[in-house]
Each structure stands twice: as C-alpha cells, then as structure tokens.
Amino acid sequence: MRSFRTIRNVHERTIEAPAHAVGTLLGHLASPHDPIWPAPAWPPMRFDRPLGVGADGGHGFVRYRVSAYEPGRHVRFSFDPPMSGHHAFVIEPLGPDRCRVRHVLELARTGPMLLGWALAVRWMHDTVLEELFDNIEQAVTGTVPSPSRWSPWVRLLHRLTWDRATACDLPAGARLARAAFERSDYSDAYRIGLRPGMPRDPESWRGVLRGAPFPVVGREGGEILLGEDAGHLDFRASILVDEEQVTLGTVVRIHNLRGRLYWTVVRRVHPFMARTMLRRIHRRLALTAPTATARARQAPAPPLPHGS
Structure with a gap:
C-alpha cells in the first residue's frame, strides 16, 4: 500500500x-x-x-x-x-x-x-x-x-x-576585449551555460545590450566586441560564445575626474545589470529556439547502438 x-x-x-x-x-x-x-x-x-x-x-x-x-x-x-x-x-x-x-x-x-x-x-x-x-x-x-x-x-x-549568470575572470578567448586598451581601469565578466539548441553565433546575442545599442567595433571567431568612446571614458562589451557557455565581459578606460566620478556611481549597479541582461537574453533565446524535433530533422540522429 x-x-x-x-x-x-x-x-x-x-x-x-x-x-x-x-x-x-x-x-x-x-x-x-x-x-x-x-x-x-x-x-x-x-x-x-x-x-x-x-x-x-x-x-x-x-x-x-x-x-x-x-x-x-x-x-x-x-x-x-x-x-x-x-x-x-x-x-x-x-x-x-x-x-x-x-x-x-x-x-x-x-x-x-x-x-x-x-x-x-x-x-x-x-x-x-x-x-x-x-x-x-x-x-x-x-x-x-x-x-x-x-x-x-x-x-x-x-x-x-531560470539559470543565473555567475562572475568569472575575463576569458582568455576574449582576445578583442583583452586587447581593446593598452591599459584598463575596470574589467569584469559574467557567464552562463548554454543548453542544447541555443545559438552559438555571437551575433544572436547582441540583444544583451538592448536599450543601449552600442556599435560593433570588432569581430573575431566566437567573439563580438561592442563599445563607444567618450570624453570621460571608453567602454567595451565583449560577447564570447563557445560550445559550453556565453560570457559577457566589460572593459573600461577612464580619462579624467569626470569619468572617475561617473564610473564610481555606475559600477555600483553595473554587476546587477550585466547579470540581469545576460540572463534575460539567455532565456529569450532559449524560448525562441527550434524545438528538439525540428533540430533532429535538420541533423538526423545516428543509428542506435547495436542491441538497443
């Protein structure tokens, strides 16, 4: 019973x-x-x-x-x-x-x-x-x-x-971000694992900065670099996608006191915003990805092992 x-x-x-x-x-x-x-x-x-x-x-x-x-x-x-x-x-x-x-x-x-x-x-x-x-x-x-x-x-x-982004070091694979400036005053990175069927093309992830459409300043392999230069500071956002995860990295170069004061305020909310934006697009892309059945039709499954 x-x-x-x-x-x-x-x-x-x-x-x-x-x-x-x-x-x-x-x-x-x-x-x-x-x-x-x-x-x-x-x-x-x-x-x-x-x-x-x-x-x-x-x-x-x-x-x-x-x-x-x-x-x-x-x-x-x-x-x-x-x-x-x-x-x-x-x-x-x-x-x-x-x-x-x-x-x-x-x-x-x-x-x-x-x-x-x-x-x-x-x-x-x-x-x-x-x-x-x-x-x-x-x-x-x-x-x-x-x-x-x-x-x-x-x-x-x-x-x-839904999965949450975790802090990490700026990956070695983020070569564009690492070479963006001769010196940087701030850098961070957040990553989240990829699920089957999610896009591996970094172009698909550009919407992570929705609401702040920074121009693309570089592309290389699985990395796309966005950013903008201003009188007070220069900003770069790196989106790096590999087979296992997507990483959003940030690099900042400060020019003057105005930039330092500005970044002192912004960096208090930046980690929260970076995690939130990465998590949001991660979920959106997962929900709009082709179904398992549709993917299987595009790449038919191999025969089952003998005896299965």
Whole structure:
C-alpha cells in the first residue's frame, strides 16, 4: 500500500504511430541528438554514458540513474538520495499503427518538499511531460492537434527559476576585449551555460545590450566586441560564445575626474545589470529556439547502438 507521503503523478498519451517508431525516439533520449526532450526551454536531460542501465545523470537539480531499460519499450530512472522513488517511460502497443506512451513518477518526500511539489515542482513537471509528448507526436505523425500551453503560473515559475549568470575572470578567448586598451581601469565578466539548441553565433546575442545599442567595433571567431568612446571614458562589451557557455565581459578606460566620478556611481549597479541582461537574453533565446524535433530533422540522429 502506498504511503500518503508518496507522490504519484501519471501522464499518458495515445499516439497514432507504431510502437517501434516511438520506441526509437525513446532510445535517443538524453543523446546529443535527442529529438523529444523539451530543451532548451527546460534543463536538458544528461547522462554520463549512452542510455542504459547504470547511466547516471538527471536534469536540472534532479539527479537519478537508469535502473531498468528495455530498448524501445521501457526505461526507469531511480532518484539519488536524499530523494526516494523513481520515474519511468513505458510504451504500450495498441495495434499495428497506434501506441500509448505513459510516464509515471512515484516520489516519497516529506516536510518542505511536499509543499514545494504542490506549489511549484508539480506544475513545471507537468508542463515538461506534456511538451515531451508533443515532441513525440510531432516527430512520428507530423502534427500535434492539441499542443500544450503554459499557464500564467508556469510562466512565472519559469522566469523565477531560470539559470543565473555567475562572475568569472575575463576569458582568455576574449582576445578583442583583452586587447581593446593598452591599459584598463575596470574589467569584469559574467557567464552562463548554454543548453542544447541555443545559438552559438555571437551575433544572436547582441540583444544583451538592448536599450543601449552600442556599435560593433570588432569581430573575431566566437567573439563580438561592442563599445563607444567618450570624453570621460571608453567602454567595451565583449560577447564570447563557445560550445559550453556565453560570457559577457566589460572593459573600461577612464580619462579624467569626470569619468572617475561617473564610473564610481555606475559600477555600483553595473554587476546587477550585466547579470540581469545576460540572463534575460539567455532565456529569450532559449524560448525562441527550434524545438528538439525540428533540430533532429535538420541533423538526423545516428543509428542506435547495436542491441538497443
């Protein structure tokens, strides 16, 4: 008998496609060409090895490992301590051209986490699952008659829980920023990790300085440099994008007392504004990126390993 403290959450959808077609999609879950997990709008599912028993990973702050796997039919993930429980995908054939996809979560939690589930986690979890089912349906049938929609509450939670930029040194790869001035009076940098499907072209990130359209003064590789010179100080903003992260760097050269007084005031709010602007465009680009299904069509997933 299940404890009253056990959370049980079930999602299922009937798909007008053969079970083996949906099973193939499931086999690519968490792979570099994953066609169904709804990233980058949500944290990607990642493991330390290809999908199979023993693979360890998770998505976001939720950690788990693959504890059972029947290729094309069933995969079960057991949560890491202190969490206790599992979640699983099951594909049930309903005929030659129809199947049912079911996701079941059972989680034993106590205290504040029960409240967290009721107020926040459940709503985001439900949205992720329905979007994943949308991707499955889109991939195998070409259409989604009733696509999922975000409620106002989910939109608010999504905004509040989005990734935050962290401070770092100006990267060695930011060569344009490092060479901008013979001397600099101030420099900083903030970075945030990239999710699958997010653009790697620095031009796509120029909107980070929305509201202050500084001209482009240099481009090199994955870096674009914006800035402006003035009588009191010169300013450069570097946007550096690599395969793992995007970094917003700032370099300032002060010319006189007026510039020093101006920057003394501005630098008090600059770190907050830089983090906020980077986080804002990061979320905006994630929400407007092509879906996992669309990306998979552009770069078809490789065949599954033998035996999958």
